[in-house]
Amino acid sequence: MTPTRSSLNPIVLLQVGFILLMFGFMYLPILVLAVFSFNESPYSAGWKGFTLQWYQRFFADARILSALSDSLVIAILAVAIAAVIGTLMAVGLAKYRFPGKGLYQSITYLPLIIPDISIAVATLVFLASIAIPLSGGLIQLSLSTVVAAHVVFCISYIALVVSTRMTNLNPHLEEAALDLGATPTQAFVKVLLPELAPAILSGCLLAFVLSMDDFLIASFTAGGGTNTLPMEIFSRIRRGVQPDINALSVVLILVSGLLFGLAESIRYQSERRRRGD
Amino acid sequence: MPRSLLWSSRRQFLTGSLTALSGTLLSGCGWTLAEVRQDAPKVGDRNELRIYTWSNYIDQVLLEEFIGQTGVRVIADTYDSNDVMLGTFQAGGRGSIYSIVYPSDYAVAKMIDLKLLAELDKSRIVGLENILAKFQNSQYDPGNRFHVPISWGTTGLIYNSEKLDPPPDDWDYLWQHQDKLSRRMTLLSEPREVMGASLRSLGFSYNATDPGELKQAYARLAELKPAIATFTTDAWRDQLLAGDLWLAMGYSIDAVLVAQENPKLKYVVPKSGSSLWVDTLVIPANAPNPEAAYAWINYMLQPAVASQVTERLLFATPNAAAYDQLSTQLRDDETLFPPDSVIERCENLEPLPQKAEEMIEKYWTQLTSG
Amino acid sequence: MSSQVSTSADKPRTALVGRLSSWLEPLALLAPAGVWLGLLLVIPVLLIFQLSLVPGIRPGQVVNPSGIENYLQIVQEPIYLRVVLRSLMFALGTTLICLVLGFPVAYLIALVVPKQWRNLLLVGFVLPLWTSSLLRSYAWITILRPTGVLNTFLKAVGLPAIDILNRPPAVFIGMSYSLLPYMVLILYASLEKLDRRLLEAAADLGANPFQAFWRVTVPQSLPGIAAGCLLVFITGLGDFIDPELLGGASSMTMARLIYNQFLGVTRNWGFGSALSMVIILAVSLAIALLLKYGDRSSANL
Numbered sequence: 027m028t029p030t031r032s033s034l035n036p037i038v039l040l041q042v043g044f045i046l047l048m049f050g051f052m053y054l055p056i057l058v059l060a061v062f063s064f065n066e067s068p069y070s071a072g073w074k075g076f077t078l079q080w081y082q083r084f085f086a087d088a089r090i091l092s093a094l095s096d097s098l099v100i101a102i103l104a105v106a107i108a109a110v111i112g113t114l115m116a117v118g119l120a121k122y123r124f125p126g127k128g129l130y131q132s133i134t135y136l137p138l139i140i141p142d143i144s145i146a147v148a149t150l151v152f153l154a155s156i157a158i159p160l161s162g163g164l165i166q167l168s169l170s171t172v173v174a175a176h177v178v179f180c181i182s183y184i185a186l187v188v189s190t191r192m193t194n195l196n197p198h199l200e201e202a203a204l205d206l207g208a209t210p211t212q213a214f215v216k217v218l219l220p221e222l223a224p225a226i227l228s229g230c231l232l233a234f235v236l237s238m239d240d241f242l243i244a245s246f247t248a249g250g251g252t253n254t255l256p257m258e259i260f261s262r263i264r265r266g267v268q269p270d271i272n273a274l275s276v277v278l279i280l281v282s283g284l285l286f287g288l289a290e291s292i293r294y295q296s297e298r299r300r301r302g303d
Numbered sequence: 304m305p306r307s308l309l310w311s312s313r314r315q316f317l318t319g320s321l322t323a324l325s326g327t328l329l330s331g332c333g334w335t336l337a338e339v340r341q342d343a344p345k346v347g348d349r350n351e352l353r354i355y356t357w358s359n360y361i362d363q364v365l366l367e368e369f370i371g372q373t374g375v376r377v378i379a380d381t382y383d384s385n386d387v388m389l390g391t392f393q394a395g396g397r398g399s400i401y402s403i404v405y406p407s408d409y410a411v412a413k414m415i416d417l418k419l420l421a422e423l424d425k426s427r428i429v430g431l432e433n434i435l436a437k438f439q440n441s442q443y444d445p446g447n448r449f450h451v452p453i454s455w456g457t458t459g460l461i462y463n464s465e466k467l468d469p470p471p472d473d474w475d476y477l478w479q480h481q482d483k484l485s486r487r488m489t490l491l492s493e494p495r496e497v498m499g500a501s502l503r504s505l506g507f508s509y510n511a512t513d514p515g516e517l518k519q520a521y522a523r524l525a526e527l528k529p530a531i532a533t534f535t536t537d538a539w540r541d542q543l544l545a546g547d548l549w550l551a552m553g554y555s556i557d558a559v560l561v562a563q564e565n566p567k568l569k570y571v572v573p574k575s576g577s578s579l580w581v582d583t584l585v586i587p588a589n590a591p592n593p594e595a596a597y598a599w600i601n602y603m604l605q606p607a608v609a610s611q612v613t614e615r616l617l618f619a620t621p622n623a624a625a626y627d628q629l630s631t632q633l634r635d636d637e638t639l640f641p642p643d644s645v646i647e648r649c650e651n652l653e654p655l656p657q658k659a660e661e662m663i664e665k666y667w668t669q670l671t672s673g
Numbered sequence: 674m675s676s677q678v679s680t681s682a683d684k685p686r687t688a689l690v691g692r693l694s695s696w697l698e699p700l701a702l703l704a705p706a707g708v709w710l711g712l713l714l715v716i717p718v719l720l721i722f723q724l725s726l727v728p729g730i731r732p733g734q735v736v737n738p739s740g741i742e743n744y745l746q747i748v749q750e751p752i753y754l755r756v757v758l759r760s761l762m763f764a765l766g767t768t769l770i771c772l773v774l775g776f777p778v779a780y781l782i783a784l785v786v787p788k789q790w791r792n793l794l795l796v797g798f799v800l801p802l803w804t805s806s807l808l809r810s811y812a813w814i815t816i817l818r819p820t821g822v823l824n825t826f827l828k829a830v831g832l833p834a835i836d837i838l839n840r841p842p843a844v845f846i847g848m849s850y851s852l853l854p855y856m857v858l859i860l861y862a863s864l865e866k867l868d869r870r871l872l873e874a875a876a877d878l879g880a881n882p883f884q885a886f887w888r889v890t891v892p893q894s895l896p897g898i899a900a901g902c903l904l905v906f907i908t909g910l911g912d913f914i915d916p917e918l919l920g921g922a923s924s925m926t927m928a929r930l931i932y933n934q935f936l937g938v939t940r941n942w943g944f945g946s947a948l949s950m951v952i953i954l955a956v957s958l959a960i961a962l963l964l965k966y967g968d969r970s971s972a973n974l
Contacts, residue, residue: 141911
């Protein structure tokens with residue numbers, strides 16, 4: 027400590043120290059998972075030598091891979107459906123005023139607020155009391171019921187992101203297109219959609235990650251043949267300390283880090299373009 | 304994100320929800336909550352057999368040999384307590400995909416009661432005569448009409464002999480050394496086993512139905528509760544090996560498994576007695592692929608298969624022909640095949656009357672929620 | 674964002690087509706989401722309310738709303754009341770921890786750190802949010818178990834081991850860890866908008882930094898604090914994974930109890946529905962409080 031930078035120094039040190047400590051707290055668990063995925067001993071907290079066997083075991087594990095594919099199918103389907111419905115809704119909410127709009131809007135954002143466990147219970151009860159009896163057993167708990175349940179919260183997140191973009195949008199763009207002779211559909215597809223695309227995409231990424239991460243809703247609504255990745259991970263954790271889960275987490279963290287980078291760069295670029303407007 | 308909460312005006316939200324709520328209250332009641340189970344048997348893939356089992360009864364070799372013999376691919380899901388398995392069959396529609404399940408004795412009785420099982424066609428099963436006589440006619444399923452026994456054993460205490468001195472010898476040990484064992488022990492997540500152990504430590508039967516006795520047993524467990532780390536059937540194995548736990552209530556066949564990895568882990572059947580259990584093979588009613596299910600039963604009954612899988616996975620086969628083919632080391636393992644003196648102290652879990660069942664369920668919820 | 678209806682009426686079209694299309698478009702835009710959410714969210718919530726009025730119902734039985742026994746059971750049985758209180762305690766405690774830890778982090782990132790670092794630091798701080806929530810809890814098991822990372826470290830430096838896995842402290846750690854990024858994000862958004870001129874004015878008027886902080890910064894960021902606390906509280910109240918994986922036998926919460934009523938050992942859909950309604954009611958109450966509180970704080974400004 028040099029006397030010239032005197033009085034601020036202890037405070038700055040304290041601040042830097044605190045920030046470092048908090049970052050350490052946030053990254054400690056991830057670091058631990060990563061380190062232990064290479065540790066030879068399955069139980070010990072000490073270092074017993076480097077190994078790649080947990081990765082080999084993980085990539086050879088048919089159950090995990092099939093759970094991963096179930097999760098991917100569910101997330102992709104749910105996000106695709108929600109992207110269409112959610113975008114339409116966000117556009118509709120921005121363009122129209124109608125009686126009951128407040129109610130409609132608060133229902134839209136309900137899935138962001140209600141805890142997962144309640145959504146899971148509600149969906150199961152709905153399936154058991156209406157969908158299954160009314161369809162005469164045609165609808166059964168299966169992969170598609172999970173998709174249907176995931177669409178619910180995906181809609182909310184996508185609509186939220188798209189709505190934010192809509193409020194920043196020049197409202198006269200679409201009118202101008204209409205005045206120039208475009209049909210409403212053309213105006214929507216050619217003018218509005220390109221403007222909204224980055225928001226839709228980043229909303230989709232968010233929804234995708236949330237769908238991949240969901241344990242509760244999936245375990246309430248999945249049928250016998252469906253086993254998502256979080257369900258598989260949960261049952262393994264319950265069975266005990268499993269070093270191949272460490273390997274799995276490292277792979278998942280890398281993938282979601284990649285997705286996050288993608289989402290951020292989309293957001294960043296669209297923001298820059300918006301500022302350029 | 305939470306900004307969205309503020310978007311909707313409160314009044315609209317409240318009036319809306321109030322209207323909606325009064326709407327349901329007025330709407331007709333009397334609808335039926337559907338069984339989420341599938342009614343019609345699904346025409347399954349003939350070359351696929353789904354098995355629902357405890358985690359330690361199958362391995363890759365067993366499944367691959369079965370493909371080799373029959374061409375049927377096996378997909379196995381595992382559960383860690385009879386209640387979880389029963390739950391799968393009662394709600395959730397998940398049970399309907401399985402053609403083979405491995406319930407324990409009293410769970411077999413429950414499943415028969417709930418009409419969840421198909422009666423076995425004995426003419427399609429080869430090798431039943433090899434099953435030891437004492438397993439041929441069970442209390443929980445007279446005449447073995449619905450099940451084939453696959454494994455048996457005792458319930459007891461597995462402990463780290465380095466950490467516990469004197470070693471445990473009876474259920475009472477848990478209460479006497481409660482402080483030392485605090486959060487270093489686990490109990491099974493099986494209501495009947497845990498309540499039974501407490502009943503037995505009080506000198507009552509595992510199958511007690513007297514409300515007073517059950518209440519005492521619950522009170523004793525509630526006393527022990529703060530010291531219990533978790534209720535688990537599987538997870539204790541790794542934690543015991545890692546040294547996080549010193550003692551676990553578990554099944555004899557699991558004890559053999561962990562003792563093989565760490566010889567300091569010992570197993571004891573409590574002096575005052577314990578439970579004697581049998582795990583079985585059953586075919587659910589409306590199983591999607593009964594042919595493959597019978598093929599699996601016949602496969603598991605082959606003495607060579609049964610003895611090899613016993614050697615690999617270390618469980619106690621009730622198959623006399625398979626037992627004869629085991630190595631002497633395994634045959635003499637008293638944890639795996641307890642001597643008659645131990646068996647005499649033990650009781651079978653019997654199906655209980657509805658009322659006692661409900662009491663145990665209630666106490667179990669209280670015990671695990673408290 | 675005025676309505677499109679008036680502009681389309683100006684167009685040279687027949688009135689009928691105009692009116693039809695003016696109905697068609699909003700319907701096409703809003704109906705799919707409305708139907709989907711109505712079917713899978715609104716109706717189900719009403720259904721669980723109805724189901725919560727049937728004591729002891731299981732699948733296959735007739736639903737005949739008969740009374741509030743399920744709710745009475747929650748209040749009258751000390752065990753269940755304790756579960757509810759424990760859930761509230763976990764949620765409130767976590768909210769407090771997140772606020773105490775999250776506010777300085779958000780404050781430093783938003784107001785102290787050089788501008789070009791801000792985005793990077795914020796993104797870096799919330800990045801762990803994108804990893805699987807199950808695996809994050811699992812990592813804490815690895816750290817906190819009796820022979821885990823933490824105790825190995827403590828032993829190495831000669832400190833006594835601490836035994837918190839399967840006990841409430843572990844749940845607090847796991848939940849705070851999971852929810853801290855949300856708190857920081859929301860507080861950051863609110864602190865970033867802070868009017869710095871007010872701080873300068875306060876300094877000019879002779880306020881020391883602490884006075885400026887308590888009199889200017891905190892009141893201005895109150896809406897953000899309230900929103901952040903609300904989100905953490907709600908999410909914490911419904912959290913299943915952290916109490917289940919880290920809490921062991923002695924930290925049953927409402928979410929765990931609900932899970933058991935539907936998928937676990939004890940099956941009582943009526944009771945589970947009643948518990949779900951309690952969570953939904955608690956959440957609604959929290960939101961109502963925030964709206965009221967938000968109104969007042971905006972009136973004060």
